[in-house]
Amino acid sequence: MLTDAECKNATCPPGKNRARLACSGGLYLEVSPAGSKRWFWKYRKDGKEGRISLGSYPDVGAKDARKARDAAKLEKSEGRDPVQVRKIEKLKSLTPAGDTFKATALEWYALKLDGWSSHYAIREKRNLEKDLFPYFATRHIGDIEAIELLAAIRQVEERGALDVAHRVLTTAGQVWRYAVATARAKRDISQDIRGALKPHRGKHFAAITEPVKLGGLIRAIRGYQGGPIVRAALQLAPLLFQRPGELRGMAWAEIDLDAALWTIPAMRMKRGKDGKENGEPHLVPLPTQAVEILRKLHPLTGHGVLVFHGERSHDRPISDNTLRAALLTLGYGPDVQTVHGLRATARTLLAEELNIDPLVIEAQLAHAVKDANGRAYNRTQYLKHRTGMMQVWADYLDKLAIGADVIELQRVAA
Numbered sequence: 001m002l003t004d005a006e007c008k009n010a011t012c013p014p015g016k017n018r019a020r021l022a023c024s025g026g027l028y029l030e031v032s033p034a035g036s037k038r039w040f041w042k043y044r045k046d047g048k049e050g051r052i053s054l055g056s057y058p059d060v061g062a063k064d065a066r067k068a069r070d071a072a073k074l075e076k077s078e079g080r081d082p083v084q085v086r087k088i089e090k091l092k093s094l095t096p097a098g099d100t101f102k103a104t105a106l107e108w109y110a111l112k113l114d115g116w117s118s119h120y121a122i123r124e125k126r127n128l129e130k131d132l133f134p135y136f137a138t139r140h141i142g143d144i145e146a147i148e149l150l151a152a153i154r155q156v157e158e159r160g161a162l163d164v165a166h167r168v169l170t171t172a173g174q175v176w177r178y179a180v181a182t183a184r185a186k187r188d189i190s191q192d193i194r195g196a197l198k199p200h201r202g203k204h205f206a207a208i209t210e211p212v213k214l215g216g217l218i219r220a221i222r223g224y225q226g227g228p229i230v231r232a233a234l235q236l237a238p239l240l241f242q243r244p245g246e247l248r249g250m251a252w253a254e255i256d257l258d259a260a261l262w263t264i265p266a267m268r269m270k271r272g273k274d275g276k277e278n279g280e281p282h283l284v285p286l287p288t289q290a291v292e293i294l295r296k297l298h299p300l301t302g303h304g305v306l307v308f309h310g311e312r313s314h315d316r317p318i319s320d321n322t323l324r325a326a327l328l329t330l331g332y333g334p335d336v337q338t339v340h341g342l343r344a345t346a347r348t349l350l351a352e353e354l355n356i357d358p359l360v361i362e363a364q365l366a367h368a369v370k371d372a373n374g375r376a377y378n379r380t381q382y383l384k385h386r387t388g389m390m391q392v393w394a395d396y397l398d399k400l401a402i403g404a405d406v407i408e409l410q411r412v413a414a
Contacts, residue, residue, distance in 0.1 A: 002029060002062050010037065027069045029057060039065040041072050045081060052082045099184040101136035101144065101175070108178040117273045127171040131156050131164075141176070142185040146192035153197065162198055169197060206334060207341030209348040214238075215400030217337060220330040222401065230318060230326050232297045233308045237323070237339055239290050239394050241346035241365070243270060244339045246282075248317040250307040257294060260286040260387075269366060282366045285387035287394035346393065354392060360385050 002023040012019040012031045019031040026042040037057035043050055054060060054068040072082040098104075105128050113121055135152040136144055149172060156165040173190035180188055208214050218238065224231045237247060246264055254263050262284040267276045286294070294307070301309055310316045323339045337345075343365060350356040364386050 004058075004062050007037065007057050007062055011035070023062065023066065025066075025069060025073070027054075027065060029065075039068070041069045041082075043072070043076060043082070045076065050081075050083060052086065099140050099142065099179075101139050101141045102133055104141050104179045104182070104184055105132070105175045107182075108175050111178075112174075115273055117271070117276055120272075123167070124171055127164075127168045128175075131168045132172060132175075140184075141179045144189065146189040149189055150193040150196055153193070157198055165197055169193070205338040205341035205344065206336055207344035207348070208337050209345055211349065211353060211400055214345060214349065214397075215403060217330075217332060218397050218401040220332070224326065224330060226326055226329070227311070228297065228300060229308050229311075230322060232293050233318060233323060234326055235293050236290055238342045238345065238397060239287060239293075240284055240390075241343045242284060243343070243366075244320050244323065246270075247339075248308055248320065248323070250317075251305050252298075252302055252307055253305070255286075255294060255307070257286075257291055257298075260288070260291050262286055283383060283386075284364070285383065285390045287391045289394045289398070349396075350389065350393060354396060356389050356392070357385070360389055364389065 002021060006021070007029055010019070010021055010029060010031050012033045012035075017033070021029045021031065023029065028040055028042065029037055030040055031037050039054040039057060039060055040051045041054055043052070052072055054065050054072070057065075060068070075082045075085050109124065109128065112124075116124070132152065135148070149169075153165050153169055153172075156168055169190055173188055176185055176188040176190050179185035208217055221231075221234045221238070224234055233247060237244075240247065240262070242264070246268060249268055250262070250264075254265070255261075256263070264282040264284065266279040266281050269276065269279070269282050271279055297307065301307055301314075304314050306314065306317050308318045310318050310322075320339070324334065327333075327337060327339065347361055347365060350361050351358055360382060363382060
């Protein structure tokens with residue numbers, strides 16, 4: 001067993017690459033020709049010899065080296081490879097932000113941010129700041145237990161926000177999986193409470209899908225007595241069946257009345273960040289009825305940027321609540337018909353009543369679909385098909401509004 005005095009006086013003989021001085025139990029001191037001295041422990045694992053560095057002398061004395069060897073022996077007896085244990089410890093020490101829940105979550109958030117749309121990024125940050133940080137910000141993420149996470153998310157449930165509760169759990173799960181990957185936590189505890197939340201059924205937007213009732217809605221919209229801007233937006237909503245936000249944010253620069261085409265920039269579409277930045281614009285052919293509505297509105301708002309600017313500020317579009325309230329004044333509450341539900345109305349009747357190819361319908365709805373060969377649907381390739389479909393749809397709404405199809409059906413029945 002080496003003493004500190006022997007370690008201090010140890011040298012490497014001339015002509016040798018190194019000298020090894022045995023201590024005990026596989027521990028030895030290696031001396032280089034330049035005079036540097038390092039402790040190593042030699043061991044065998046799976047029939048192969050290995051060694052692990054335990055530090056440099058004199059920073060680590062003989063007594064401390066033997067303690068380090070004993071600790072490594074214990075790790076090996078427990079089935080762990082001492083070299084791998086040291087590698088993991090070194091990687092952990094390189095973690096810059098610490099292992100609290102907040103530090104881990106913000107590091108994960110920064111890593112993912114570039115791949116998210118601004119809307120998604122805001123939602124994820126809100127999930128963290130409103131529903132997770134208040135409970136776990138300063139806690140070591142590896143110490144938090146599943147029952148604690150469940151208690152925090154049940155606070156969200158008690159607000160009646162079941163959909164938000166499930167989204168918060170998803171966010172938490174991603175943070176914990178990142179913590180596992182960066183050796184801050186042993187496992188993803190969110191998996192333990194997946195079945196403990198109240199079930200959330202996705203919200204379906206109320207939609208009229210019966211021709212006679214739709215005719216009544218169209219007549220009501222055409223008889224709307226509110227302002228001309230809201231009336232025009234209401235009239236275009238069933239004609240064009242785009243998402244409410246896309247309709248409300250319509251800009252005159254996007255409209256070509258002579259070509260009867262509305263080009264919605266990719267940035268305004270419901271897409272991921274890459275789709276918004278690099279995707280194609282969405283093309284909406286305008287039937288003659290839509291062109292007429294827009295031409296009548298142009299003298300009123302055409303001097304500005306937005307087609308449907310707000311009453312108080314011309315720099316902001318009318319709100320979703322404005323259209324919702326307008327429908328309500330016509331007798332169509334959210335349990336009967338929503339603005340967003342007009343997409344389902346068109347989708348259903350175009351297929352069932354007008355026998356339009358579902359692929360063309362889905363493309364006009366700006367849904368990501370593939371053709372029979374599995375290729376992504378090209379939004380511009382079938383523009384002619386969609387142009388015809390939009391005019392057929394507009395003409396069909398005209399017929400429903402005057403009850404033409406109903407009269408015809410009654411005659412056949414007679």
